[in-house]
Amino acid sequence: MSSTMPDTTQGSAGLCDLCGADALEQVYRPEGSARGLTVHLCTHCGLVQSLPRIDHAPRRAASVSSGADWGNVRYGKGFRAAVAVDRLLPRLSGLDRPRVLDVGASRGAFIEAFRTVMPQAEITAVEPDTRVIGAYGADPSVTTIRERIEEVRLPEAQFDIVHSCHTLEHLRSPADTMRDHWRVLKPGGLLFAEVPSLAFLDAPDIV
Incomplete structure (x- = not known):
């Protein structure tokens, strides 16, 4: 690239x-x-x-955002999933069945990593690009919403965790989406959001 x-x-x-x-x-x-x-x-x-x-939510047969599929391969949401889980788990003491929202779930790396350590978690995945939805899309225990997050209206104070990895930068309004993330979190809930680091723009491929 x-x-x-x-x-x-x-x-x-x-x-x-x-x-x-x-x-x-x-x-x-x-x-x-x-x-x-x-x-x-x-x-x-x-x-x-x-x-x-973007002032509307485009529908495309290909990738939702140009370069998003390549970005998943090059920088790897999968590489970040284990780090996110490691940082979240110490803050979940006392929660036997946490409710988790994964925004921009892509191929499901975070879902898989989280369920490895907390298989009883209730997970809702938001992913508009049907090309990349992994096995979780057919898993009846995962609620999969095939829409852009801007089009989704979830109940208030619903989740213990909202996870967003390399998704905010693709949205028409990161600020509005962040406010909505806080709205759907339970009191004391955790928001884990990552965006790309500009330090890696000219880095050689890592895959």
Whole structure:
């Protein structure tokens, strides 16, 4: 996957969706993007976000977001799943049957890793790209929602854990989605969210 690294431009791409600062710096331009996407970093709060933002929820026969399938292979949601579980488990003492929401579940690496240590967990998976839904899609014990998270309205205070790995940067409004994640968490619930690190943009392939 090749990329171009243009001169950075700060303060000219609009306001950060998360903190509202006029501090977006263009850091990456994927080659061959059908929508002409560019990747920006907010130098105020650190959120990585794609522009132009999607103001609707597109339906495509192929991948939901250009490069998302490649990103799963290159940077590996699977590589991050075990780390997420290791960090969450110490905070789950006293929960015998936690309710878990996995946003952008992809091939189900986090679901598999979590169920290895807590097989009794009640899991809801949100994944709009039917090409990548793994075995969990046919598992009656997993509630699979085949929609974009922006289109899903879940009950308030429903989950003990909301997990989101390399998903927020693909959404039309990361801030709105984060607010909704907090809404569906139970009091004292855990939000585990990861976004890409810009340190790896020019790194060699790891797979």
